[in-house]
Amino acid sequence: MKHLLSVDDLDVDTIQEIFSTAADMHDVQSRSVKKLPALRGRTVVNMFFEDSTRTRSSFEIAGKWLSADVINISAKGSSASKGESLRDTVLTVCAMGVDGLVIRHPASGAAQQVSEWVDASVVNAGDGMHEHPTQALLDAYTLQRQLGSLEGRHVAIIGDLTHSRVFRSNIQCLTKLGARVTAVAPPTLMPSGVTSWSASAGFETSYDIDEVLPHADAVMMLRVQRERMSGGFFPSAREYTVGYGLTKDRLAVLGPDVPICHPGPMNRGLEIAADAADAAQSLILDQVSAGLAVRMAVLYHLLAGEESSA
Amino acid sequence: MSEAPTDETPDGSVRTVLDARDVSRALTRIAHELLERNRDVSDLVLLGLHTRGVPLARRIAERITAVEGVPVAVGELDVTMYRDDLRKQPTRRAHRTDIPAGGIDDRVVVLVDDVLFSGRTIRAALDALADLGRPSAVRLAVLVDRGHRELPIRADHVGKNLPSARSERVSVRVAEVDGIDEVTIS
Numbered sequence: 106m107k108h109l110l111s112v113d114d115l116d117v118d119t120i121q122e123i124f125s126t127a128a129d130m131h132d133v134q135s136r137s138v139k140k141l142p143a144l145r146g147r148t149v150v151n152m153f154f155e156d157s158t159r160t161r162s163s164f165e166i167a168g169k170w171l172s173a174d175v176i177n178i179s180a181k182g183s184s185a186s187k188g189e190s191l192r193d194t195v196l197t198v199c200a201m202g203v204d205g206l207v208i209r210h211p212a213s214g215a216a217q218q219v220s221e222w223v224d225a226s227v228v229n230a231g232d233g234m235h236e237h238p239t240q241a242l243l244d245a246y247t248l249q250r251q252l253g254s255l256e257g258r259h260v261a262i263i264g265d266l267t268h269s270r271v272f273r274s275n276i277q278c279l280t281k282l283g284a285r286v287t288a289v290a291p292p293t294l295m296p297s298g299v300t301s302w303s304a305s306a307g308f309e310t311s312y313d314i315d316e317v318l319p320h321a322d323a324v325m326m327l328r329v330q331r332e333r334m335s336g337g338f339f340p341s342a343r344e345y346t347v348g349y350g351l352t353k354d355r356l357a358v359l360g361p362d363v364p365i366c367h368p369g370p371m372n373r374g375l376e377i378a379a380d381a382a383d384a385a386q387s388l389i390l391d392q393v394s395a396g397l398a399v400r401m402a403v404l405y406h407l408l409a410g411e412e413s414s415a
Numbered sequence: 416m417s418e419a420p421t422d423e424t425p426d427g428s429v430r431t432v433l434d435a436r437d438v439s440r441a442l443t444r445i446a447h448e449l450l451e452r453n454r455d456v457s458d459l460v461l462l463g464l465h466t467r468g469v470p471l472a473r474r475i476a477e478r479i480t481a482v483e484g485v486p487v488a489v490g491e492l493d494v495t496m497y498r499d500d501l502r503k504q505p506t507r508r509a510h511r512t513d514i515p516a517g518g519i520d521d522r523v524v525v526l527v528d529d530v531l532f533s534g535r536t537i538r539a540a541l542d543a544l545a546d547l548g549r550p551s552a553v554r555l556a557v558l559v560d561r562g563h564r565e566l567p568i569r570a571d572h573v574g575k576n577l578p579s580a581r582s583e584r585v586s587v588r589v590a591e592v593d594g595i596d597e598v599t600i601s
Contacts, residue, residue: 106506122508129493129509138546141496171496405496410506 106406108220108227112238112277120281124246126402127395133170134394143409144173149205150198153230154180154191157209159369159393160230160240164207167400173205173408191215192222199223205408208232213270226407234270234333240368241274243399245282247392248323251364256283259307261317263289263349264327264376267296268334271368272327276302287321289314291349293338314349318358325366326351326377342375351381364388433575433598438558438589441574442471445556446478448572452554453523460519460550461489464528464540465510470591471558472527488515492526497539514547524550525572529587531557534568559598561585 106119115123133139149168153161161177168175178198180186185194191210199206199222206225208216213233220227231237249255260279266272266288279286285307288299292312296302299310311317318324329345339345346352351365356378359365365377365387373379382389433441453459456479463472469491476489493510501507526540537555544553556572561579579585579600586599 126509129511132512136547140546142542143496143501405509406506409501411502411504 108216108229109238109403109407110216110220110227110229111236112241112274112281115238115278115281117281120242120245120278123242123399123402123406124249126405127246127398128250130170130401130405131395131398133401134397139170140172141170142172143405144168144171147173147204147408148202149173149175149207149404149408150203151175151177151207151230152179152195152198152209153177154185154208154210154215155231157230159396160209160237163393163396164228164230164239164400164404167397167404168205170397171401171404173404191219195219195222199225205404228403228407231270234268234273236274237270238274238278239396239400239403240271241278242403243392243396244271244275244325244366244368245278246399247366247388247395248279248284248364249282250395251388251391252322254283255279257285258283258322259285259287259320260323260325261287261289261314261321262325262327263314263317263351265294265329265338266290266299266327267294267338268330269327273302275325276308280308285309287311287317289317289349291339291345314355315358318355321359321363323364323366324351324359325368326371326381327368328370329372329376346375350375351377353378353380356381356384359386361386366392368392429599429601431597431599432577432585433559435590435596438574438596438598441558442474443478445572445574446475446482449475449525449554449556450479450482452571456483456485456487458522458551459487460515460517460522460524461487462492462514462519462524462526462540463489464526464536465491465493465495467529467587467589467592468527470589471529472525473591475525475527475556488517488522490515492540492543494536494539494543497542499535499539512543512547519544519548519550521549521551523552523554525554525556527556529558529589530585531555531560531568531570531573532563532585534564534566537568538566558587559585 165175203225207228207230209230213235215232216229287309289311367389461472461476463469476487479487490513493512495507495509554571557570558574559577560573561577584601590596
């Protein structure tokens with residue numbers, strides 16, 4: 106594995122291998138010395154052309170715990186804000202001898218494009234509305250840990266699907282691991298042609314959250330991405346909550362053991378009520394710690410082995 | 416360390432150096448040596464090194480328990496992340512590290528491995544231990560010491576000293592992993 110650009114590039118064995126490494130990495134978080142020497146002498150650059158808290162800090166900590174040198178570059182405060190092209194910025198950084206490049210960019214396909222320009226291993230940390238593979242891996246890892254196996258389990262993904270790269274990656278990852286996925290969104294936020302996205306027989310769409318929730322083994326709420334919305338996708342926030350939010354009433358419909366995920370950041374009170382976000386069955390903070398473990402595993406798989414095999 | 420039982424050198428000679436009974440005797444002796452050196456069994460932590468050190472550590476612990484009547488702390492240690500040859504090979508699969516409750520601080524840690532060869536695995540294990548705590552002492556028990564050390568490391572407890580040529584292949588098989596207990600040289 107040289108790059109991680111899309112979940113589509115991963116077969117089930119590779120995904121499970123990453124999960125098994127992640128499980129080992131998970132234990133590191135509870136140690137007093139949170140450091141492994143596996144990537145000593147390697148340099149990882151986090152290039153974030155879009156705002157991020159958890160993904161960036163999680164990649165930064167993951168790299169540091171594996172003893173890599175980690176540098177963060179964000180669009181604000183870098184030469185990109187002076188008008189430098191993506192290609193020039195990336196080539197400049199790579200000329201400094203970088204081994205791994207973690208990139209987030211508002212343009213779909215940016216990571217793929219960058220991987221064609223550089224020798225370093227490229228990790229896609231979110232490209233526009235396209236993919237966010239490490240988020241999908243950590244979501245599946247979290248659910249697999251909780252449910253034992255995803256084979257035959259029913260996951261409901263609910264929210265702003267049109268603008269969600271997490272959804273696009275998750276649908277591939279979850280169905281590869283044998284889960285049935287039902288995508289729930291208002292018609293305006295359901296991507297057109299979505300039914301063709303997964304060949305798996307278990308993939309369905311629905312406009313009615315109340316029909317889906319009673320049958321779900323796990324619920325994944327996605328954020329309403331107002332910053333990507335140019336027009337009116339729903340009349341009002343209140344109306345969205347009534348139609349598609351995980352409210353207190355809907356929480357009562359879910360069994361007490363049905364895990365609730367949200368990739369964050371949450372709009373509390375909009376797509377998810379505080380009662381649901383803070384419920385005992387909420388895995389939202391587990392997702393964060395799992396994210397660290399999974400990103401450590403990804404960096405390890407990309408950067409630890411011999412170069413020629415990469 | 417191990418090869419499939421049918422694996423043979425070009426000249427075809429595979430010699431069994433230890434059979435199941437020899438392995439059993441060696442482990443029993445190591446267990447007794449550990450008891451003699453460490454009066455207080457509650458201080459001991461046996462850590463098996465992946466892959467075949469893990470079942471060997473369990474068996475030594477069972478034997479100590481059988482003699483003393485008290486359980487001995489036993490765990491497993493994976494040193495993949497600490498190896499000095501990570502870059503020279505395709506990405507290696509990591510395994511679990513499982514440190515028994517109570518940790519290793521101020522206790523006597525006994526590393527258990529199947530074969531002692533270059534000593535590089537043990538070097539990695541010592542580094543891993545330093546990140547996990549501060550044992551009062553670290554000892555090394557191996558089923559086979561085949562020589563050819565590349566680092567200043569020696570074993571405290573050896574099941575069998577096996578002088579070998581560098582080109583020879585020493586294979587340890589244990590029942591839990593390979594279905595049979597034996598040590599062969601080829």
